[in-house]
Amino acid sequence: MKFALFLGCNIPARLTQYESSSRAVLERLGVELVEIKEFNCCGYPLRNIDFKASILASARNLALAEKENLNMAVLCKCGFGMLKHADYLMKEDSSLLKEINTTLKEEGIEYKGGIEIRHLLSVLYHDVGIDTIKEKITRPFKDLKIATHYGCHALRPSEVVKFDDPVNPTLFDNLVSLTGAESIDWEKRLDCCGAPLFGVNDDLSMDLTEKKLLDAKQSGADFLCDACSYCHIQFDTVQSMINSKGGKNHALPPILYPQLLGLSLGIDGDTLGLGENKIDITSIEGFLSE
């Protein structure tokens, strides 16, 4: 099993633990990752400004992966959504594909539409498979309650991303349950984390984050689990900004899914970069069975 690992812009710059933990987990599960240095922005942050620019940026990544004849494993959900969107639209609209390819051909690449774009969670769930992972779990969690955060751009628009049932998804919950933790039910589990508006309308963005965390906490969660760079930075870095303003009723530490899975696979916390999270999550190791 071999994938081109797509990291996007945020992970190498400010969320390196997401890369290191994902690599550690996937290596343990026998997934080979290829690094394509030429990958660029997924296009997501540009969509507000110029649709074609965002599609072009996305398509260049797709073409680069296709050139290596590799499917893509994407860690960020916004990146995943954008790449899927570009792929979908270019398959729907041949004139768009042709126009994009005219530009790409100037640097000797072209997108033909022959690759799969997978989010890390889909790779684990569909490609590696629940049973394979289950066999490798050596230290399951006990009495740990997790609020599982799906992330908008993985779920919706469902006809484009085809990640899971958009109304009642179970994929991520099943992956969390695998580790021995309990994935609790909570009202706002499918809501947005607030990150898309951070930097644009901070009050609204932080308000959404705070409400979401509060709901998770009141539903009994010990930790929140996510698998997206924007969501995680929002729940981690932005949450600590909210916390420092006072009032911590909502305070809930977030953990990246590969960190959670990695611990239950017996990988040590340093390799998984637990210490790199802004909000301390090392207490989660206390929930591991001996």
Place this chain on the structure above:
Amino acid sequence: MFYDISLYISLAIFIIGLIYKICRWLSRKTTLEAKDIPASKRLSSAIKGIVVTIFSLKILTLIKVFFLDIIIQRKVLQEDSFRWLTHIFIYVAFILLLLMHALDKFITSALFSSYSATLNPFLFLRDLFGALVIIGICMAIYRRFILKPTRIKTNPMDTYAIIILAIIMLSGILLEGAKIGSYAIYKNMVTDYAGLEEGEEDFKALTAFWVAKFGTISPDIKAPFKDEMLEAGKEIHEMSCSGCHSRAQWAFIGYPVAKAFKGAALTFDKAGVHTLLLYIHFLACFIGLAYLPFSKFLHIITSPLSLLANSVMDKEKSDPANIATRQALELDACTHCGACTSRCSVGIIIEQIENINILPSEKIQSLKAVVSRKEMEEKDFRIILDGAYLCTNCHRCTDVCPAGINLEELWFNMREDMFQKDYPEFSVLSPLSFYRGLMRETIEQKDYKKPLNLAREAIASKCDLMKTPDKVVSLTPADKELQGSLVLSDQASTFQGCFGCQTCTNVCPVVASYENPKEVLGMLPHQIMYAAGLGVRDLAFGSNMLWDCLTCYQCQEQCPQGVHVTDVLYELKNLAIRNVYKD
């Protein structure tokens, strides 16, 4: 005399230029904080910083950086081995030429008492170093003008650098070739060192030997020669010449050049071509020296300084005065090599958004102009700001910069500085602002919100209807242009299916965040769909809802009519931005 005068003039210009540049490093303002720090304070802080660093453990870091990043240039090697080889050839061989050949009176003669430029190993080494520089120049020309890596730009300064180097090297080689073949020089030297005059038998013998073995071109003495004559010539040669002359063939470039111009050598001699070449050679060197502080060759000084400074400074702990000085210096440390641009995360979009300032290698040049020039046309200024903001802050430019420039910090500080001019920048209303949000604690509260408000106000000001909510809107004729323009993604045209059921609005988490959403957001999602359907441009563009949309796709997912609500909002944002730019 002419040589000395031109040398001193160019040296003087070089020194004055350097002092001017240092003054610029102490006065240029790239950060908002720097506005309040006088140059004198920056000078004292810089001196203090340097002294404190040198007498601390950080000296070890500096030594490491000096060897790995400055001498070996590992960052260039990691990125591109071809470019690394090119640069190593040029800079190592040129420095060796400078020390051994150009400064031979001061260095080589002092180190080797028997030094003579025409004696081995110096004769051979001079050509070897010259050959390496020329190979490097050819590789640079190949990369810049034939290979032309995607999106790497070549500006006049890059071309100048290659041309001046090429002139220095080629004139040097031609000069060497001309001197090897020159009979006039030969004749004078024989008179001076062997005491022989033209016409004497011994002179003829020596000439025969030199014509046969050293490539000298004589007007009357030509091959074939008798063995006895060569034998006699050799004897005189060993007595009078060999102390300073190794075989000319060791000059493995100059000698073939002499051979190639064999037929013209006597004419060249009469015309004094070697004197002309000598003038070209040293004048090119002096022009290069005088112009160095104003050309990209300044990087010989600034790039190492930037690498060293960045290795021991950090944003949190360093003196703001020193950060300001370092950033001003960094603007001059760029070699325009293009490493940043070739790794830029958004470089590709220049094919769609034609703004050269998206590319980091061009952005830094423009920002230098922004800092240096007092007045700039609004249009030019805004194009630079726009290019500077079209950046995902992925840090890759900074990671690969072989001059160690902290580009990301420079972009950030310069953008904040440029926002002070109060021109609206519309890209702030996109997730590109995420990084700025994360940095908000480093920005003054009033400065933080300003660009966001400015951009929204500028867009809303184009929408008269939004400003006068009581105005009766005429629905006919519909704005066909607006309706027709929503086809960018071939999905937005689904807005026509909207029958106003308000499901989108009811599921919108942004709408749900406010007690009175209409007051804050202007129009609600279903109203915007309807406005788009009716072609009421002002209502569709002017609402805050557009910019407060999370793009969470709840509305689109739930729409019973299959309207691509989020995609329509995306397209309206694109069009709104395009609209304000058009004006």
